Amino acid sequence: MQTHQVLCCCTAFLLLILIPKACEGGNILVYPSEGSHWINMEILLKALHSRGHNITILRSSKSWYIKDNSSYYMDVDGGGNEDFFRAFVSEVIKIKRSMGSTWSHFALQMELKDKFHELHKKVCEVIVFIFENEDLMRSLKDAKYDVVLTDPANGGGVLLAHYLGVPLVFNARWTVHGEAHFAIAPSPLSYVPLSPSELTDHMTFFGRVQNMLFYITRMHLYKQIVEPHYSVLSNRYIGPGVHYFSLFQAADLWLMRVDFVFEFPRPTMPNVVYMGGFQCKPAKPLPQHLEEFVQSSGDHGVIIMSLGSLIGELPSDLAEEIAAAFGELPQKVIWRYKGNKPALLGNNTLLVDWMPQNDLLGHPSIKLFVSHGGTNGIYEAIYHGIPIVGIPIIFDQADNLSRMRAKGVAKVLDVSDLDRKIFKNAIQEVLNEPSYTINMQRLSRLHRDQPMKPLDRAIFWIEFVMRHKGAAHLRTESYKLPWYFYYSLDVILFLLTSALLTLFFFCHKSKI
Numbered sequence: 001m002q003t004h005q006v007l008c009c010c011t012a013f014l015l016l017i018l019i020p021k022a023c024e025g026g027n028i029l030v031y032p033s034e035g036s037h038w039i040n041m042e043i044l045l046k047a048l049h050s051r052g053h054n055i056t057i058l059r060s061s062k063s064w065y066i067k068d069n070s071s072y073y074m075d076v077d078g079g080g081n082e083d084f085f086r087a088f089v090s091e092v093i094k095i096k097r098s099m100g101s102t103w104s105h106f107a108l109q110m111e112l113k114d115k116f117h118e119l120h121k122k123v124c125e126v127i128v129f130i131f132e133n134e135d136l137m138r139s140l141k142d143a144k145y146d147v148v149l150t151d152p153a154n155g156g157g158v159l160l161a162h163y164l165g166v167p168l169v170f171n172a173r174w175t176v177h178g179e180a181h182f183a184i185a186p187s188p189l190s191y192v193p194l195s196p197s198e199l200t201d202h203m204t205f206f207g208r209v210q211n212m213l214f215y216i217t218r219m220h221l222y223k224q225i226v227e228p229h230y231s232v233l234s235n236r237y238i239g240p241g242v243h244y245f246s247l248f249q250a251a252d253l254w255l256m257r258v259d260f261v262f263e264f265p266r267p268t269m270p271n272v273v274y275m276g277g278f279q280c281k282p283a284k285p286l287p288q289h290l291e292e293f294v295q296s297s298g299d300h301g302v303i304i305m306s307l308g309s310l311i312g313e314l315p316s317d318l319a320e321e322i323a324a325a326f327g328e329l330p331q332k333v334i335w336r337y338k339g340n341k342p343a344l345l346g347n348n349t350l351l352v353d354w355m356p357q358n359d360l361l362g363h364p365s366i367k368l369f370v371s372h373g374g375t376n377g378i379y380e381a382i383y384h385g386i387p388i389v390g391i392p393i394i395f396d397q398a399d400n401l402s403r404m405r406a407k408g409v410a411k412v413l414d415v416s417d418l419d420r421k422i423f424k425n426a427i428q429e430v431l432n433e434p435s436y437t438i439n440m441q442r443l444s445r446l447h448r449d450q451p452m453k454p455l456d457r458a459i460f461w462i463e464f465v466m467r468h469k470g471a472a473h474l475r476t477e478s479y480k481l482p483w484y485f486y487y488s489l490d491v492i493l494f495l496l497t498s499a500l501l502t503l504f505f506f507c508h509k510s511k512i
Helices: 003-007 036-050 082-098 101-132 134-142 156-164 205-238 244-249 288-295 316-327 357-361 375-384 397-406 420-432 434-448 454-468 489-511
Strands: 014-017 027-031 054-059 147-150 168-172 253-256 272-274 302-306 332-336 349-352 366-371 388-390 410-412
Touching: 027 036, 027 156, 036 054, 036 168, 036 375, 036 454, 054 156, 101 134, 101 156, 101 205, 134 156, 147 156, 147 454, 156 168, 156 205, 156 244, 168 454, 205 244, 253 454, 272 454, 288 332, 302 357, 316 332, 316 349, 316 420, 357 366, 357 375, 366 375, 366 420, 375 397, 375 434, 388 397, 388 420, 397 410, 410 420
Parallel strands: 027 054, 027 147, 147 168, 168 253, 253 272, 302 332, 302 366, 332 349, 366 388, 388 410
Antiparallel strands: 014 054
16 A cells, blocks of 8 residues: 555544643653544543643544644644544445344444454554654654553554553553453353343343354454454564454553443453543533523423434434424424434424533433433433433444443434334433433432542543553453463363262272
């Protein structure tokens, strides 16, 4: 591949000093992911900067979310990945709405496989470009970073941290192999559901069969998608025989974007720190035009709808169905939507390009949140106690919403058969059945009742790793064991053999 093609790939990164190194503190190298992953990474970075740390980011020169606001910038012609993901999401919606459930599921799996194979291939091309750029690598080595902070949804930051010999901290919920706990923590499939199975921690026999089949097929798919790309780089830049995924498992600290009011109880490890909902905060006053619109709702209240950063618009016929359903409701509606204005849009519905989602969810007039099921929005809804009508589209959204449904705080719809009647009935069910709001308010109280704010906890542990040059004493070395060691199969075989030999000896002696 030509150099300019490598640089134009969706995850192309370059060196950006986000904050000038004029303050006391440690040196932190950040290799982020784009989209909503960057939104929560930026919250961590602002908090770290406020404590005097110097932040260096590797980013695209045409990044989608990560803006060019640096006083020092090494310019390389690169490209963002917005078009890649938007086209992908549009294709997913098209597949879901045009096929039966069985065929659409198969088609979606193949589409996901192809797109993620392409994505990780491009990530690895960028890593090669970075590692082969002598000037860039020299500047990174000379900076003597105290820690690399990265999102392990792609492997760029992982390889870079090991190449530089710097302690590694994850801002994680996913790795290149799926849900992050499965990389390091014991995960009994009898009660730990695999994403995206949409199962709970109370599985029937056939649920456990389904969970096992999901695990086997997913692990096979991940190896097909990821291994061909990262194994080559691990052997070339880290060392022959070093398995690429062991580099993930060797991370010093896992900051998990998880709270157990959302996640099902499961085993964990000492170097996992939970910070689910760290982006949530008390609501600020709304802009005047929004406050006036909200106040005009009277006792009926307001519904807000946002399908996240990737889904700014919908197929026109689907948008018309949603608009028509909203128009039949007594509530006012604020809908974040960037498509053409639906012809059936009611007078009670306000279309906006952007909304202060957290501040709206914290307003006393908000009654319901229509969401795609992204974790940032779900935690904000939990924090403010607002029940959900979910319309999952892609990635982990269906599984996220299935957890909310299991806790009695969400009604989940399938975009493949969504129409105005189904949509309106779901909204009215959540609004009129008090249990949805009661259950969500209970989750909100549990989530808020912590001795330390999740963001403060995350910052403490990042600084802990920086102070102590890692956290090896918290990290298990079990990932280095052969699988038959890990499951003690050699011990079981030895004991069984010993028992059989002993039994044979006594049986033979009794015959004599």
